[in-house]
Amino acid sequence: MIFAIATIHVKPGTQDACIAAAQACLAETRKEPGCISYDLHASVTEAGKLVFVERWESRAHLDAHTKTPHFLAWREAGAPFITDRHIEVIYPEQVTGL
Secondary structure (H helix, E strand, O other), X not given: OEEEEEEEEEOOOOHHHHHHHHHHXXXXXXXXXXXXXXXXXXXXXXXXEEXXXXXXXXXXXXXXXXXXXXXXXXXXXXXXXXXXXXXXXXXXXXXXXX
C-alpha cells in the first residue's frame, strides 16, 4: 500500500467552487481498481488549503489514476482556482494504529 498526499492552495473566495469541481473526480476515483480510499479535506487553520489524502494498493494503480478521464477533467476544471500544488507519495514499510 502507498499513500499520496496532494496539498493545494486556492485563490481567495474560490474554495467552495474548487471543491464542487472536484466532486466528480472524488466519486469516480473511489471506483477505480486499487483505490483503497480517496478523500478531500479543507484545512480549519489555513483558508484556501485543501488536502487530498489517498491510499492505493500500488504505485501502478496511482499512476493509472493520473491517466483517467475524470482525473484529467478535474485537473482542467481545478486549474483556474489553484495557486499552488504539492504532491507527496509515501511508501510505508509498516502502518500501525495508535
